[in-house]
Every structure is written in C-alpha cells, then in structure tokens.
Amino acid sequence: MEREEILSAIYHCAKCKLCSIASFHPSEEWLPLCPSGEFYGYQAFYAPGKLEIFREILEGELSEPSEGLLKAVYSCTLCGACYEKCKQITSVEIRLPELFEELREEMVKKGWALNVHKDIAKKIKETRNAYGEKYKYEAESTDRNADVLYYIGCTARYRVPEIADAMLQIFDKFGIKYQVMDDEWCCGSVLLRTGQVEEAKELMEHNVEEIKRSGAKTVVFTCPGCLMTFEKNYPDMGVELVHSTQFLTRLKGMKVKKLDMEVAYHDPCHLGRDLGIYEEPRAVLKEVANVKEMKREREQAWCCGSGGGVKSAFDEFALWSAVERIKEAKEAGAEALVSACPFCKRNLREAAEKEGKGMKVYDVVELVNRSLEE
Amino acid sequence: MMKTNETQTFLKFVQAIVGEENATNDRAICASYSRDQHWHFVPAKNPAYVVRPANKEEVRKVLMLANKEKIPVIPYSTGINVRGLTIPVHKGSILLDLSRMNRIMEINPEMKTATVEPGVTFGMLLEKTMKYKLRPAFPDAPLTVSVLANYYLRGIYQTSAVDGHDHTLSYEMVLPNGEIIKTGSRSLSEMPYFRYGVGPDFTGLFCAHPGTCGVVTELTAKLYRLYDNRKVYFVGFDDVNTPTKFIYNLMNDELAASIRLVDNQSWLKGICGTFDYAYEKLPKFVLCMLVEGVDGIFEAKDKLVRSYIKESGGKVLEFPEEFKRTFEEESLGGAEKSSMVFGLRGNYHCIGLYGPLTLAAKYYDLHEKTALEVGIPKDHVHFYLNPIYNFHGQLCYFELDIFYDGSDLGFGEKLRNYNQKQFQRLLDLGIYGWFRPYAGIIEPTVDRIGYLGEVWKNFLKVLDPNKIMNRGKLF
Ligand SMILES: Cc1cc2nc3c(=O)[nH]c(=O)nc-3n(C[C@H](O)[C@H](O)[C@H](O)COP(=O)(O)OP(=O)(O)OC[C@H]3O[C@@H](n4cnc5c(N)ncnc54)[C@H](O)[C@@H]3O)c2cc1C
Ligand code: SF4
Ligand code: SF4
Numbered sequence: 076m077e078r079e080e081i082l083s084a085i086y087h088c089a090k091c092k093l094c095s096i097a098s099f100h101p102s103e104e105w106l107p108l109c110p111s112g113e114f115y116g117y118q119a120f121y122a123p124g125k126l127e128i129f130r131e132i133l134e135g136e137l138s139e140p141s142e143g144l145l146k147a148v149y150s151c152t153l154c155g156a157c158y159e160k161c162k163q164i165t166s167v168e169i170r171l172p173e174l175f176e177e178l179r180e181e182m183v184k185k186g187w188a189l190n191v192h193k194d195i196a197k198k199i200k201e202t203r204n205a206y207g208e209k210y211k212y213e214a215e216s217t218d219r220n221a222d223v224l225y226y227i228g229c230t231a232r233y234r235v236p237e238i239a240d241a242m243l244q245i246f247d248k249f250g251i252k253y254q255v256m257d258d259e260w261c262c263g264s265v266l267l268r269t270g271q272v273e274e275a276k277e278l279m280e281h282n283v284e285e286i287k288r289s290g291a292k293t294v295v296f297t298c299p300g301c302l303m304t305f306e307k308n309y310p311d312m313g314v315e316l317v318h319s320t321q322f323l324t325r326l327k328g329m330k331v332k333k334l335d336m337e338v339a340y341h342d343p344c345h346l347g348r349d350l351g352i353y354e355e356p357r358a359v360l361k362e363v364a365n366v367k368e369m370k371r372e373r374e375q376a377w378c379c380g381s382g383g384g385v386k387s388a389f390d391e392f393a394l395w396s397a398v399e400r401i402k403e404a405k406e407a408g409a410e411a412l413v414s415a416c417p418f419c420k421r422n423l424r425e426a427a428e429k430e431g432k433g434m435k436v437y438d439v440v441e442l443v444n445r446s447l448e449e
Numbered sequence: 450m451m452k453t454n455e456t457q458t459f460l461k462f463v464q465a466i467v468g469e470e471n472a473t474n475d476r477a478i479c480a481s482y483s484r485d486q487h488w489h490f491v492p493a494k495n496p497a498y499v500v501r502p503a504n505k506e507e508v509r510k511v512l513m514l515a516n517k518e519k520i521p522v523i524p525y526s527t528g529i530n531v532r533g534l535t536i537p538v539h540k541g542s543i544l545l546d547l548s549r550m551n552r553i554m555e556i557n558p559e560m561k562t563a564t565v566e567p568g569v570t571f572g573m574l575l576e577k578t579m580k581y582k583l584r585p586a587f588p589d590a591p592l593t594v595s596v597l598a599n600y601y602l603r604g605i606y607q608t609s610a611v612d613g614h615d616h617t618l619s620y621e622m623v624l625p626n627g628e629i630i631k632t633g634s635r636s637l638s639e640m641p642y643f644r645y646g647v648g649p650d651f652t653g654l655f656c657a658h659p660g661t662c663g664v665v666t667e668l669t670a671k672l673y674r675l676y677d678n679r680k681v682y683f684v685g686f687d688d689v690n691t692p693t694k695f696i697y698n699l700m701n702d703e704l705a706a707s708i709r710l711v712d713n714q715s716w717l718k719g720i721c722g723t724f725d726y727a728y729e730k731l732p733k734f735v736l737c738m739l740v741e742g743v744d745g746i747f748e749a750k751d752k753l754v755r756s757y758i759k760e761s762g763g764k765v766l767e768f769p770e771e772f773k774r775t776f777e778e779e780s781l782g783g784a785e786k787s788s789m790v791f792g793l794r795g796n797y798h799c800i801g802l803y804g805p806l807t808l809a810a811k812y813y814d815l816h817e818k819t820a821l822e823v824g825i826p827k828d829h830v831h832f833y834l835n836p837i838y839n840f841h842g843q844l845c846y847f848e849l850d851i852f853y854d855g856s857d858l859g860f861g862e863k864l865r866n867y868n869q870k871q872f873q874r875l876l877d878l879g880i881y882g883w884f885r886p887y888a889g890i891i892e893p894t895v896d897r898i899g900y901l902g903e904v905w906k907n908f909l910k911v912l913d914p915n916k917i918m919n920r921g922k923l924f
Contacts, residue, residue: 083856089486089791091529092593096572099592099785100778103579105572116501116549117478118528124481127493131480136495143475164785166724166792 076177078133084174085126087167094122094157094171097375106371108156110378110396111147111385119147122157122171129178140187148182149189150392151175152385153268154378155348163374172349175383179270191388192269199278203260205229212236214243218252224291224314225253226282226305228298229261230417235424238417241444242297242319248447249326253295256285264304269384279309286312295322297440299346299416300382306350318346319440320356320415331363331446338364338442339409341400341423342376343416356415356439363446367407369400377403379414381422397426401434411435413442451518451541456497459518463500463543466510471501471549482528482544484536486796489861490868490888491533496523496544503549505623505666512664513627515543515917522625523919524664526567526595530602532887538919545664547595553577554667560642562618564669567597571783583672584781586612589716589835592783597668602885603656606801606837606846608780609706610699612673614837614844617652618644620668625913630655630663641669654908659886660919662912675781678747680740681773682754684763685732686710689832690810692736695761696836696845697806699738703839704750704757707739707780710809715831715850719789721768722775732764734832739780794829796855798864800871801884805843808879809834815874816849823866829853846884 095113097106107113111120118124128147131137137144158171182188198207212232214225225246231239246253260282263275286294293315296302305316323329340360346352353373360366371377380386380396400423404412412427412434414420424436451459456474463472473479474497484493497520502508515522521542525535537544551568558581563574572592574585586607588599599605600617607614619633619641632652635641644652655662686692692710699705711717713731718724720737740751758765779786790797804812813832820830833848849871853860872893883890895902 086488086856087791087795089531089788089796091591091788091791092527093591093785093788096593099572099575099783103576103782105570105576117473117481117499117546119478119481121481127481127483128477130493131477131483131495137476137480139476141475141477143473144477147477147481164788164792166789167795 084169085130090123094160111150114392152378153383154344159374183270196274206233208233214255216254221252221254222292223253224294228301235417238438241440262301262304264300299343303345303349323359324355334364336364338411338413339367339404339407341414343419363442367409369403369407379419379422394426397422413437415439474498487533491536494537496537497541498543501546509623516625519915526598529594561672582675586616589787591788610708616670618669622663622665624663676741682738683766684736686734686763689813691762698757700836705738706741709737710834719786721772722786793852799848799850803881819871823863
C-alpha cells in the first residue's frame with residue numbers, strides 16, 4: 076500500500092470504537108470482539124489506537140521502538156473482527172488487518188521485530204517448517220498423478236497430527252487418490268503475518284514449483300491460514316484451492332453415523348472473515364453432530380487468540396482468549412468445541428486442558444472421520 | 450517541564466498507586482490517545498503518561514500527586530466525544546483512562562435510577578436495565594460511549610424527546626486537592642436519588658466546563674420506561690419550516706417519544722440502517738417519529754398523531770419494516786447505526802446548538818449561506834433537528850452538519866473558516882446555548898456573557914488553582 080493510501084484510511088477512522096463489540100441489537104448483549112484490546116486494556120491494543128501508532132510512525136513522530144509498541148502491534152491476532160464490524164457500520168474503506176500487516180512490515184524494515192518471530196524465521200530457514208522440527212511427518216501419496224493434492228501445513232504436521240491423519244483417512248475411506256508433497260515447505264503465512272515478507276519469498280517459490288510439478292488440479296487444505304496465504308499471497312498457479320470442509324461438501328453419498336454429541340462450531344478467522352467460508356463447515360458438521368451456535372459467530376466470531384504470531388509471542392494472552400471461547404461454548408450447551416483449523420485446535424485444546432472444564436476440542440475432519448462408516 | 454529522570458520518578462510514584470501495568474509513559478501507548486476525528490480543529494498531541502486507575506481511591510491519589518507537581522490531567526472515560534476533548538492541550542499531561550472503572554453500582558427499579566462508574570457504556574447499562582423494562586436516556590452516539598461522561602458533559606440531547614434534559618441526579622467527584630464532593634441528596638445520605646435541596650444546584654454547577662472540575666467517579670442517573678406499544682411514522686417535507694408547527698403540536702401534547710427532522714441524505718441513512726435505498730427520491734426533509742405508551746394512552750396518542758400528520762402538509766412515507774425496526778432500536782435501544790454518517794464521506798463536522806423551534810429555518814438558511822461562502826459545496830450541507838423538551842415544546846437541539854472527506858486537508862481549512870464565521874453569526878441570530886464546550890466556541894461566548902465570565906473563571910480558580918484539569922482551551 077502507498078503511504079498516502081494508508082494515511083487516508085487512518086484519517087477515516089472516527090474512533091467510535093464500535094469495532095470493539097459485536098452488534099448489540101441482535102442479542103441485546105454487550106459482547107466484546109477485540110481480544111487484544113480486552114486483554115490489555117489500553118487504547119493502543121484496539122484498532123483505532125493502533126492506527127494512531129501507525130500514523131505516528133509514518134509521520135516520523137515515533138522513531139524508536141519501545142516495549143509498548145512491540146506489544147501493541149504484535150499482540151493483535153489479525154483476526155479481522157474489527158474490520159468486519161467497521162465496514163458494516165461506516166462503509167469507509169479502513170482495511171484494518173491489511174493495515175496492521177503493513178504496519179508490521181514497516182516495523183520489520185526498521186528492525187523492530189520480535190525476537191521470537193525472528194527465531195521462527197530462522198527455524199524455517201533451517202528446517203522449512205515453523206516449529207523447527209527435524210523429523211518428517213509420515214505421509215505417502217497414494218497416486219503420484221492424482222488430481223488431488225493435500226497441502227498439510229506445519230501445524231497439522233507437527234503439533235496436531237490427528238488432523239492430518241483424519242484427512243488422509245477420509246481420502247482413503249472415500250477411495251480418493253491423493254498426493255502429498257515430498258518436500259512440503261512452510262507456506263510462509265507466519266512470516267507474512269509478522270511482517271517478515273522478504274523471508275517468505277523463497278518458500279512461496281518452492282511450493283509453487285512443487286505444486287506445478289505435481290500436476291494436481293485441486294489442492295486441499297485443512298489449515299485456513301495456509302489456504303488464505305495461497306489465495307492472497309501466492310501467484311495464480313492455475314489450480315483449484317479448497318478447504319477441507321468445502322471438499323467434503325462435494326462428496327456425494329457420504330455415509331455417516333451421526334455422533335451423539337452437542338458441539339459448538341468455532342469460525343476460524345482466516346476461514347470465515349478472510350475467505351468468507353461460513354456455510355460449508357456448518358453443513359458438514361451438521362451431518363455428524365448436533366450443532367449449537369455460540370453468541371459470537373460468523374463475521375463476529377471471537378478469535379481463538381493464536382493467530383498473527385500471537386501464540387508464539389504472547390502465550391498467556393492467547394490462552395486467555397481461547398478460554399473465553401471455551402466459556403462461550405459451554406454457555407451454548409456444547410460438550411465439544413469444533414473448529415476447522417489446526418492452529419485454533421491447538422490453542423483451544425491447550426486452554427481447555429488448562430481450564431479443566433472438560434470441554435473437548437476437535438477439528439471438523441476428525442469428527443467426520445470418526446462418523447464415517449468403514 | 451520535567452527532566453527525563455524526574456519523569457521516571459513521577460511514573461514510579463504513579464505506578465506505586467495503580468500498579469506497574471496500569472501506568473505508562475511508553476511513547477506508543479501514549480500515541481494511541483493522541484487524536485480523535487476532530488483533528489482538523491484540535492491537533493494531535495500525545496499525553497506524557499497514560500494511567501488506568503481501578504477505583505476512586507487510586508484516582509484520588511493520582512490527582513493529589515498531579516496537583517502537587519502541577520501536571521495537567523485529562524479524565525478519559527471512553528474517548529468518543531468527537532470534539533477533541535480528551536486530546537491534551539499541554540505538554541506533559543496525564544491521560545487518566547477510567548475504562549477499568551466499569552461497575553454498575555446499582556440499578557434501582559423502584560427509583561428508576563442507575564449508578565455507574567465512568568467506564569460503563571450505554572450498551573453495558575442497557576443490557577442490565579432492560580430486564581426491568583427500563584432504559585437510560587440515549588444520545589445518538591454509538592452505544593460504546595460512557596454514560597457518565599456523556600451526562601457529565603451536560604451537552605446531552607437525546608433520542609427520546611420526552612425524556613427532558615436533566616438525566617443526572619447526583620454524583621461523586623474527586624477534586625484536584627483530593628477532596629471528594631458529593632452532590633444532591635448523595636451528600637446527605639446513602640440515597641443518591643435527588644438532585645436538589647442542598648443549597649444551589651451543585652450537580653449542574655460542576656458540569657459542562659472547558660476541561661473539567663475534577664474526576665467524577667460515580668454518577669446516578671434517571672432511567673426511563675420501555676413500552677411494548679410502539680408505532681413509527683416517517684413524513685416527508687420539502688422545507689424545514691413547514692413541519693415546525695407539526696413538531697410543536699407533537700411536543701406540546703406530549704405525543705411522541707422520538708422526533709427527528711433530518712435531510713434525506715445524511716442521518717436518515719443511519720436511522721434506516723442502510724446506505725442502499727433511493728433516498729434521493731424522497732422529499733428533501735424527513736420527520737421520523739415514534740409513538741409509545743401504555744394501553745389506552747398509546748392508542749389515544751396515536752390517533753392524535755395521525756390527525757396532526759393529516760394537517761401537517763407532509764407526505765407519509767412507506768418505508769420497509771426493517772427501517773422502522775432500526776429507527777426504534779436507534780431511538781430507544783442505543784444507537785449503533787448513527788456512526789454510519791462517518792461513511793457518507795469519511796468524516797463529519799457539526800455545530801451543535803440549542804435554540805427555539807421557531808428559528809429552525811433561519812438556522813438552516815444560515816448554515817447553507819456560510820458554508821457556500823467558505824467554499825463548501827451545497828451537497829455537503831446537512832441538517833438535524835431534535836426537539837428535546839415537552840414543557841413548552843420549543844427547545845430543540847440543532848445540528849448544522851457537514852460531511853466531508855477527513856483525509857482532505859484543504860477541506861479542514863474551509864471548516865475552520867466556517868466555524869469562525871458561524872459561531873459569531875449564530876450568536877448574533879440568537880441561540881439558547883451550545884451543545885458542548887468545544888474548541889473555539891467558548892471564547893466568543895464569554896465575550897458576551899458579561900460579569901458571569903469573571904465569576905466562572907474565579908469559580909474554576911478556587912476549585913483548581915493549579916489549573917491541572919486540562920482547561921488550556923480557554924481559561
Ligand atoms: C456518531 C456520533 C453521534 C453522537 N451523537 C451524540 C448525541 O446525540 N448526543 C450526545 O450527547 N452526544 C453525542 N455524541 C458525542 C459523544 O457521545 C459524547 O460526547 C460522549 O458521550 C462523551 O464522550 P465519552 O463518553 O467517550 O467521554 P470522553 O471522550 O471520555 O470524555 C469527554 C469529556 O469529558 C471528560 N470526562 C470524561 N470522563 C470524565 C470523568 N469521569 N470525570 C470528569 N470528566 C470526565 C473528558 O475529559 C472530556 O472532556 C455523538 C458521538 C458520535 C461519535
Ligand atoms: S476502525 Fe471503524 S469501527 Fe473502529 S473506531 Fe475506527 S471507524 Fe470506528
Ligand atoms: S484484528 Fe482482531 S485483535 Fe487486532 S485489533 Fe482487530 S479485533 Fe483486535
């Protein structure tokens with residue numbers, strides 16, 4: 076974005092702070108929307124405050140990094156809840172998460188990055204995955220010429236492999252031939268979201284090459300962060316990019332045994348607000364469990380708290396945010412909280428364990444896999 | 450001006466009061482409070498510290514410390530005043546962010562009152578009062594604004610014309626010297642429900658100053674009934690003058706809860722909740738009305754309203770049901786859509802004033818005239834009229850609005866010219882008073898109020914001899 080365009084967007088913010096709460100009238104309840112603002116409290120942690128910080132940086136008034144600066148800018152989960160609310164109300168083009176990414180890019184250029192984010196970049200450079208793991212998640216293509224390629228993503232490979240396992244088993248149960256990449260590299264999402272744009276370029280080039288070479292026509296993602304990155308930051312590869320839940324809705328004759336389980340569906344930010352995919356996960360989930368809606372959902376869903384590099388940098392806050400979501404699921408009468416994102420699952424599960432309230436956490440594909448008759 | 454090491458020492462003292470995480474001089478955190486949408490008039494400026502007290506004892510200690518060191522203090526409840534009122538004037542100021550103090554201390558359905566701390570917003574309060582079929586008097590501001598700050602500013606006009614304009618009953622305020630004063634019956638007993646009877650009307654006396662007199666930590670306000678019976682009407686008019694007789698009748702007979710005359714291109718969009726409608730095909734001005742009441746009275750009021758509509762010379766407009774629902778919500782359920790006006794062109798400027806209904810058309814003509822003179826195009830000129838007092842049916846809140854692109858710096862210059870001319874012209878034409886003590890408005894006013902101006906200054910001198918309550922904009 077050009078400097079003038081950014082400043083213009085900043086000047087359009089009316090500081091009404093409606094972006095900090097969900098629409099009041101539908102529920103007549105005061106429901107906060109901005110996790111970082113709610114947790115830290117200072118104006119700097121809400122969208123309108125961050126815009127002022129950006130303005131001062133662009134206008135040269137803020138010329139030194141400070142603890143508050145790094146915290147305010149990097150504790151934003153880039154969840155986009157503020158933007159969805161703002162555009163509903165004002166219709167002024169203040170594309171907040173994009174602006175906040177720009178802000179981070181600007182800060183990285185000045186050398187104002189967080190050490191933990193730099194460490195992630197280092198790990199990626201060394202191991203090509205965001206967790207610095209040296210081993211390989213075991214998955215084999217069932218057909219090297221298959222039309223379908225499953226892009227697994229770092230988190231499903233190394234932190235919540237049950238999601239990748241479930242997805243692969245679903246392919247098998249449906250008899251769908253698939254490929255996985257022999258040498259899958261991190262998609263670069265974490266680098267792009269933390270402002271380390273240059274560092275992501277090599278990863279993107281590699282993945283594009285590999286996918287082109289595979290000849291696949293459809294790439295399936297269980298990770299909305301990876302999918303969003305491919306959609307938004309990658310060049311057009313002439314292949315179809317779909318989320319697992321979209322892929323599942325297309326499968327005809329899904330013979331499932333509905334589980335006797337009350338579940339709440341958590342909209343992952345990248346899947347919902349960024350990609351507009353709200354219906355498919357619900358449609359799939361409805362087939363396999365009894366779905367309860369939470370108070371904050373779809374465009375106005377409460378973020379799980381882990382995105383935008385927050386989990387690695389501010390874990391206490393990330394877990395607080397997830398605990399808030401778990402409480403909401405409980406209030407909705409759910410015994411399990413189901414998401415469609417490995418990153419959400421990881422954080423929500425950790426929070427559930429910490430909170431000890433007995434809430435189970437799943438990904439949609441896990442429940443589908445469980446309910447699919449062999 | 451403090452030196453860096455003195456600043457750090459001062460911060461340590463404040464942190465000892467409110468806790469380390471609740472006071473900072475971090476440059477970026479301070480920057481986030483530096484500007485609001487009124488920046489074409491009140492330029493951005495960073496406070497030197499942001500302090501977030503949790504209770505009145507912490508407020509008291511911070512104020513006493515600031516007073517001792519002669520450091521300006523800006524109370525900030527939610528910061529959405531749209532007039533630069535929480536932007537520091539002086540270097541080295543403390544921004545006292547009171548949003549952590551967000552307890553609803555009491556809702557008393559018998560007395561129809563609510564007692565709140567500064568961080569309580571209209572949304573938070575309404576969520577609780579609705580259970581009793583009660584509501585606060587709402588401004589047309591987003592329901593994210595502080596109830597206490599809104600009432601304390603004493604500039605309130607409200608979305609219900611029958612609420613009158615005195616919603617505040619009593620409050621508790623910490624003065625710069627650390628003394629705590631309580632106004633009204635609160636000063637005598639644990640019953641904060643009556644405003645008068647203890648000498649002068651102190652509740653009113655401390656409100657609506659440029660800057661503030663102290664920090665209000667708790668305020669008791671009236672609540673109003675929510676009725677199940679409601680009916681909404683939209684009536685179109687081609688000019689401002691024609692509907693004034695009609696408005697007078699509605700007010701004089703105490704018939705309608707909400708009455709707003711707006712032009713068809715600005716606030717009406719928020720009232721209806723959408724940008725997407727052929728508003729340009731409507732008559733130029735639309736009177737939006739909401740009738741409510743208990744069984745029997747409601748029907749009688751409605752009958753009268755309909756007969757007044759017939760003789761009003763206006764045209765009843767058939768709007769979709771959802772427009773009616775939105776107007777109801779916006780009027781009696783807390784506004785969310787009024788902020789849509791920012792979406793018209795990206796920012797909004799207005800002069801808000803109180804005046805008699807009979808001058809409505811003259812205010813409008815003057816608005817257009819001055820705007821054109823300073824180079825503001827006609828299609829940027831908008832208008833809002835809201836009668837607010839049944840008693841004589843005459844008192845109205847007027848808003849002379851200009852919607853513009855906030856990123857257009859040249860336009861900011863035009864607006865400043867507009868203000869300079871218009872303040873004087875409105876005073877010449879005759880007004881009851883200004884909506885708020887905002888930048889540029891008090892100076893020409895004080896010139897005209899004679900010895901009262903002196904008394905006012907001396908009053909503030911006694912309360913705040915070190916001038917720490919951010920009064921730099923005037924006295
Ligand atoms: C779209 C829109 C429409 C609006 N329409 C209306 C309307 O119809 N009617 C109306 O009345 N207002 C309206 N407003 C203005 C706004 O709502 C009020 O000015 C607001 O309630 C005050 O702002 P705040 O609550 O955020 O207080 P702040 O911005 O926090 O404070 C406002 C002033 O009060 C002082 N202050 C704050 N807290 C305290 C305290 N505890 N003790 C002492 N002083 C304090 C501050 O120093 C400052 O001078 C509108 C605003 C918007 C954005
Ligand atoms: S970002 Fe939008 S909703 Fe939030 S304060 Fe600014 S204008 Fe209001
Ligand atoms: S993107 Fe999410 S965390 Fe960041 S400011 Fe907006 S609502 Fe808050």
